[in-house]
Amino acid sequence: MSRRRLAAIGALALGCGGLLLALVVAVQEFPRGLIALACVAAAVAAAWYGVVRGGSIRVAGLLVAALGLAAALALLARDRLLEEALVVGALLLSAALARVAFAQHVWLPSRPAPQRPVLFYNPKSGDGKAERFRLADEAQARGIAAIEFGPPDWDLERLVRDAIAGGADGLAMAGGDGSQAVVAALAAEHDLPYACVPAGTRNHFALDLGVDRDDVVGALDAFVDGGERRVDLAEVNGRVFVNNVSLGLYAKAVQRSGYREAKLRTLLDTVPEVLGPGGTIDLRWRGPGGHEHASGAAILVSNNRYRLGRAVGSGTRPCIDDGLLGITIAGAPTGRGSRGRLPQRPWREWTAPAFEVDAGHPVPAGIDGEATQLLPPLRFRIRPGVLRVRIARQHPGASPSAALPDGIVQGARALARIAFESTTREQQWTSSRWSRRSA
Known part of the structure; x- marks a missing residue:
C-alpha cells in the first residue's frame, strides 16, 4: 500500500x-x-x-x-x-x-541542460544562507559560474545583462524574492531557462514553484538534470513581480523605518491610521462587474491566485501558470457602484488578466515585500507562460496546495478517492495533467 x-x-x-x-x-x-x-x-x-x-x-x-x-x-x-x-x-x-x-511530486519534461549557466547570489540574504551552504563552491562543482551580488555593486540587472552578453545560456538566483524577480524578468526577456535557489528568508516563489526550501544546494541540480516547465510573471507599470504587490495597510507598514526590526509591532501601529476612525486610503478601482469603488483596508494583486482563508495551504498559490492575476480586496469597499455589488465580507477575491488602480497621489506599495512608491494609475497585467523554469528532479515540482481541495467536503471526497482508487490511475492522472501544463 x-x-x-x-x-x-x-x-x-x-x-x-x-x-x-x-x-x-x-x-x-x-x-x-x-x-x-x-x-x-x-x-x-x-x-x-x-x-x-x-x-x-x-x-x-x-x-x-x-x-x-x-x-x-x-x-x-x-x-x-x-x-x-x-x-x-x-x-x-x-x-x-x-x-x-x-502532496505532489510531479514529473516534468526533460530539456537540454544549459552549457554556460550562471548563478547570482546575495551572500547576506536569508541570514547568510549562500555562505553557510557554500553555494559558490557547490555551483562551480556543477559547472555553474557564480557571481556575487552585493556591496559594493548592487546593480543586479546590470550584472545579469553583462552575463547574458558574455554568453550565459541559463540564469539562477540565490536570494530574496525581490532579486528573484529581477533575474526572472531578464530570463523571460531572453527566453533563457531560470532556476530559483531558495536562499532568501521566506522563499515564497520557490515554495509555489515546487522547489524544496530546505534543500538549498540541491536546487542547483536544476541545471544538471532538471525538468522544465513554463510559468507566468506579472508586472505593474512595467516592473515585474513574482509574488504580489500590496497596497493599503501592509504597504504603509513596510514604508516605516522600523518595519524590518519589529514587523508585528509596526503593522499594529499602522492599523489605526488605516482602519481607525477617520482612516482612509484614497485608491480607486473597478470590480469584476466593471463598477467603480474606493478601496477597503488593503489591496493585494498577485501573480496568479493565492489560496486564502483555508485551514490547509492558505497563503500559497495552487499554480503559477493559469494566465490570470489574483486580486484581493480586504475590507468593505465604498463609493459609486458598491451598494449591492460587492458583498460585505472580510475580503473579496477574483481573477483577471489585467487590473488598474488610480489615486490622486503617489501610492505606497510593497512589491514582493520591498517598499516603494508607484505613480498612478497603477496598471497590472499578467504575462502568461513567459518564464522557463527548471526544477531539480528530487524536488516536488508543484505547489504544496496544487492538489488541495477548496473545502472540507471536497477534501473528504478527495481523500476517499486516494484511499480506495487505484494508485496507478492516480499517478497516470497526475502525470498527464502536468505534461499538458508543461507543454
Missing part, C-alpha cells in the same frame, strides 16, 4: 473520529458549549475593536479578548480535558496526514 494511500486512510479515520468525539462532548455538555461559543465571538469582536484603535483602548480591547478566550477554555476544559485533548490531537494529526496524502 502506497504512502499516500496510508496517509489518506489515516486522515479520514482520525478526522471522523475526532469530529464524532467532539459531537458527543458537545451534546453531553449542553448548554456550556453554546456559552463558550459566545465567549469566543465576544473575544474576536473585542480583539478587532482593540486592533483598529491605539493607546489604552487597544490595551482594553485585547485584554477583554484574552479574558473571553480564557473563559471559553475554562468552560470546556473543566471536566472533559482528556476528551478535548483527544479531539484536538486527532484533528491536528488528521490535517498533517492529509497534507502528506495531497
Whole structure:
C-alpha cells in the first residue's frame, strides 16, 4: 500500500473520529458549549475593536479578548480535558496526514541542460544562507559560474545583462524574492531557462514553484538534470513581480523605518491610521462587474491566485501558470457602484488578466515585500507562460496546495478517492495533467 494511500486512510479515520468525539462532548455538555461559543465571538469582536484603535483602548480591547478566550477554555476544559485533548490531537494529526496524502511530486519534461549557466547570489540574504551552504563552491562543482551580488555593486540587472552578453545560456538566483524577480524578468526577456535557489528568508516563489526550501544546494541540480516547465510573471507599470504587490495597510507598514526590526509591532501601529476612525486610503478601482469603488483596508494583486482563508495551504498559490492575476480586496469597499455589488465580507477575491488602480497621489506599495512608491494609475497585467523554469528532479515540482481541495467536503471526497482508487490511475492522472501544463 502506497504512502499516500496510508496517509489518506489515516486522515479520514482520525478526522471522523475526532469530529464524532467532539459531537458527543458537545451534546453531553449542553448548554456550556453554546456559552463558550459566545465567549469566543465576544473575544474576536473585542480583539478587532482593540486592533483598529491605539493607546489604552487597544490595551482594553485585547485584554477583554484574552479574558473571553480564557473563559471559553475554562468552560470546556473543566471536566472533559482528556476528551478535548483527544479531539484536538486527532484533528491536528488528521490535517498533517492529509497534507502528506495531497502532496505532489510531479514529473516534468526533460530539456537540454544549459552549457554556460550562471548563478547570482546575495551572500547576506536569508541570514547568510549562500555562505553557510557554500553555494559558490557547490555551483562551480556543477559547472555553474557564480557571481556575487552585493556591496559594493548592487546593480543586479546590470550584472545579469553583462552575463547574458558574455554568453550565459541559463540564469539562477540565490536570494530574496525581490532579486528573484529581477533575474526572472531578464530570463523571460531572453527566453533563457531560470532556476530559483531558495536562499532568501521566506522563499515564497520557490515554495509555489515546487522547489524544496530546505534543500538549498540541491536546487542547483536544476541545471544538471532538471525538468522544465513554463510559468507566468506579472508586472505593474512595467516592473515585474513574482509574488504580489500590496497596497493599503501592509504597504504603509513596510514604508516605516522600523518595519524590518519589529514587523508585528509596526503593522499594529499602522492599523489605526488605516482602519481607525477617520482612516482612509484614497485608491480607486473597478470590480469584476466593471463598477467603480474606493478601496477597503488593503489591496493585494498577485501573480496568479493565492489560496486564502483555508485551514490547509492558505497563503500559497495552487499554480503559477493559469494566465490570470489574483486580486484581493480586504475590507468593505465604498463609493459609486458598491451598494449591492460587492458583498460585505472580510475580503473579496477574483481573477483577471489585467487590473488598474488610480489615486490622486503617489501610492505606497510593497512589491514582493520591498517598499516603494508607484505613480498612478497603477496598471497590472499578467504575462502568461513567459518564464522557463527548471526544477531539480528530487524536488516536488508543484505547489504544496496544487492538489488541495477548496473545502472540507471536497477534501473528504478527495481523500476517499486516494484511499480506495487505484494508485496507478492516480499517478497516470497526475502525470498527464502536468505534461499538458508543461507543454
